[in-house]
Amino acid sequence: MINLIIADAEIEFIPAELSHDFNIINLAKKRGKSFDRILLDSNYMHSSIDKHFPGESNRRGRPDIIHTLLMVVQDSILNKEKQIRVIIHTRMNKIITINQETRLPRSYNRFTGLLESLFVKGRIESDGTVLMECYDGTLKDALRMVNSEHVVVLSPSGEKKPIDQITEENETTYIIGGFSEGDYISDAYSMGRSCSIYRDELTIWTVASEIICSTERRLGLV
Numbered sequence: 037m038i039n040l041i042i043a044d045a046e047i048e049f050i051p052a053e054l055s056h057d058f059n060i061i062n063l064a065k066k067r068g069k070s071f072d073r074i075l076l077d078s079n080y081m082h083s084s085i086d087k088h089f090p091g092e093s094n095r096r097g098r099p100d101i102i103h104t105l106l107m108v109v110q111d112s113i114l115n116k117e118k119q120i121r122v123i124i125h126t127r128m129n130k131i132i133t134i135n136q137e138t139r140l141p142r143s144y145n146r147f148t149g150l151l152e153s154l155f156v157k158g159r160i161e162s163d164g165t166v167l168m169e170c171y172d173g174t175l176k177d178a179l180r181m182v183n184s185e186h187v188v189v190l191s192p193s194g195e196k197k198p199i200d201q202i203t204e205e206n207e208t209t210y211i212i213g214g215f216s217e218g219d220y221i222s223d224a225y226s227m228g229r230s231c232s233i234y235r236d237e238l239t240i241w242t243v244a245s246e247i248i249c250s251t252e253r254r255l256g257l258v
C-alpha cells in the first residue's frame with residue numbers, strides 16, 4: 037500500500053480580491069451562485085487572476101490538473117487492487133480524503149461541481165457511505181494522517197534516482213506538488229528525502245503514473 041499526498045494543490049474558492057471583477061460578477065450571475073462558492077479556475081478566469089494576482093494566472097486556479105491526476109490514479113491497476121490512497125492538501129490548508137470505493141466524475145464540470153459542494157458541506161455521502169471528506173489542516177497534518185515510515189518528496193530539483201529505486205520500500209508516502217509552476221508553499225522538503233525521477237520538469241500525473249507503474253511491477257501486479 038502506498039500513499040500519494042498532493043501538496044499545495046491549487047484548488048480554492050474565488051478569493052475576495054476578485055469579488056468586484058466584472059468577469060467574476062457576470063460568471064457568478066450566470067451560475068446563480070455567490071462568487072465565494074465558485075472554484076477559482078484559470079481556464080475561465082485567466083485575465084481576472086492576472087489582473088489581481090499578477091504573474092499567478094498559470095499557477096492559481098488549477099482544478100484541471102488535479103482532475104487529470106485523479107483520473108490516472110482511479111483507472112490504475114494499483115487502485116483496482118486497493119494498494120493506493122490519495123490525499124489532497126490545498127494551498128488554503130484544506131485536506132481532502134477520498135474513499136477508495138469512490139468513482140470520481142470523468143466530466144471536468146461535474147468534478148468541479150463536486151469539489152464546490154465538498155468545500156461547503158465538508159463531506160459527500162451516497163447511500164450512507166462517505167465518498168469524500170474535507171478538513172482544515174496543513175501538509176504536516178495530512179502526513180500525520182498516513183503515519184508513514186518512508187516519505188519521498190518529489191521535485192525536479194531533488195536527488196536524481198531511478199524510479200524503481202525510489203519505490204522499493206512498501207508503505208511509502210509520496211508527496212507531489214499539486215501545481216503547474218513554482219515550488220512548494222508548504223515546508224515539504226523538511227518532511228522527507230527529496231528525489232527527482234527525470235532531468236526535466238514533468239506533469240504531476242506523469243510523476244504519479246511513474247510511481248504507480250513502478251509499484252505495480254514491484255508488487256508483481258503486472
Ligand SMILES: C[S@@+](CC[C@H](N)C(=O)[O-])C[C@H]1O[C@@H](n2cnc3c(N)ncnc32)[C@H](O)[C@@H]1O
Nearest residue numbers: 190191192212213216218232233234236237238
Ligand atoms: C509541474 S511540477 C511544478 C514545477 C516546479 N517548477 C517545481 O520545481 O516543482 C509539479 C510537481 O511535479 C513533480 N515533478 C515534476 N517534475 C518532476 C521531476 N522531474 N522529478 C520529480 N518530481 C517532479 C513535483 O512534485 C512538482 O512539485
